[in-house]
Amino acid sequence: MEMQVSAAESSASRNKLLTLHKVDKVFGRDVVALRNMSLDICEGDFISLLGPSGCGKSTALRLIAGLMQPTNGFIRWEDGRQGESLSVVFQEPTLMPWATVEKNVWLPMRLKGISFAKVRDDIREALNLVGLSGFENSYPRELSGGMKMRVSIARAMVTRPKLVLMDEPFAALDEITRFKLNNDLLQMKVKIDCTVVFVTHSVFESVFLSDRIVIMAARPGRVMQELKVDKPYPREEDFRTSNDYAAYCRAASQALKEAQEGPRQ
């Protein structure tokens, strides 16, 4: 039973992928979106950034993605440049409406100059993994919100990236679809063995998905605390109904509340 190593234990032995060191991000003169954020991201981590609106979660993600530069501090990739091994899923599916599902999934490889014929099988497999076999030639408008999100995830996973950044990908979906996608996402994470940084508002989602929960507070955006969820992957649906899960949710809610109000006397 090699899968049974505890998450915390394995995290210590994992290779570091990326470091955020005392990162500040200030917009304009005085909008402090992020203050003094430090975070080590290790290979295989599933990190949730959990916090209220405006606490800089998206900002942190955009900094990691290299879409903007920190005002102070630095972000270092341990193996040099991020380059090929990063992909992103936004809150909106962000598909190209003029392209079919398979052409949408092809995008990251197309931009690397790889022909469609060469990666057709990879694309089929990625779509199969998100349960969209048979929709290869559909246009995005023909799909439901959940299906579009699945395409977006397939596009992020098809290159087998080292790091996947997800910004509230399921926030707009109903709870049933969201649970289903949570399960599928975990399966995929295990299968392609990637690292995930996942932004969410939902305590339940963060506990179910991640092994590290980074709790943040707003004004200014900052990291308050980190919780570990000591439950090995793969996690099945029955984790949701377990006592452990309830206990972790309580702890995370408590930590979140303290982060917003300051600790209770």
Added chain:
Amino acid sequence: MSELAHDPVTSFVDEEERARARRELRNRIGKWILPVVVFAVGILAWDWTIRINEIPHYILPGPGLVFQTLIQDRAILLDALMVTLQITLLALLVAVIGGAGLAILFNQSRLVEMSFYPYAVVLQVTPIVAIAPLIFIYVESKLVGLLICAWIVAFFPVLSNTTLGLKSADHNLRDLFSIYGANRWQRLLYLQLPSALPYFLGGLRIAGGLALIGSVVAEFVAGAGGIGSGLAFRILEAGYRLNIPRMFAGLILIAVTGVLIYAVLSLVSHLMLRKWHESAIKRES
């Protein structure tokens, strides 16, 4: 029991569906029948007005006479139509290439855009009738002169719409392209041009009508023709000779041409967008 509970629901849905179907049928019929009815009534009113008031045909010809002239003078009129059409389509082609090309150039270089966009606007807001005489002084060939005039009128909607379209790509998609390391050509080709297509096609439809207007106006200004006289010139000429029926016949041909150009461009636009763009998608209800 369950039947009873179920029944009102289904019949309610059916009723709504039936109402929708009726509405749709009514819309479809109305869309074709109503304009035809208005047309027929207009023609009849025109005819009656002339008969009742005994208006002489050299002041206002009746619809019958105009139609007759259209048939009788078809050789001259069709020749003229071909000339006008040729200039219009050529101008439209140049407007599309020039307008879209300029838009792409502006999009690629902010500096060029800031330098030249104001002058595109100046060109657009100055009435073509005021520019045309100058153009005909400096340009030898009448055909080229007409073409330039029609182009000046037609290119701006293509330019401004395409410019807007190139900037309107979804910002998350733009971020995605950055993250995946797209270069500027990939960005242009795979993201900006497809995003701009609906805007461009909207501009194209406007430009089609404007190219016709431009070429007709320029012909009026250019005046006496010689070779290659278009519809506008024939109308002018008929006016000098008090051949009012032919003026009407020429006018009708111009109007029909304009409608046809618009219809063809609309069809092209629909065919290019029907797979994915909201404007081309028929939704229920």
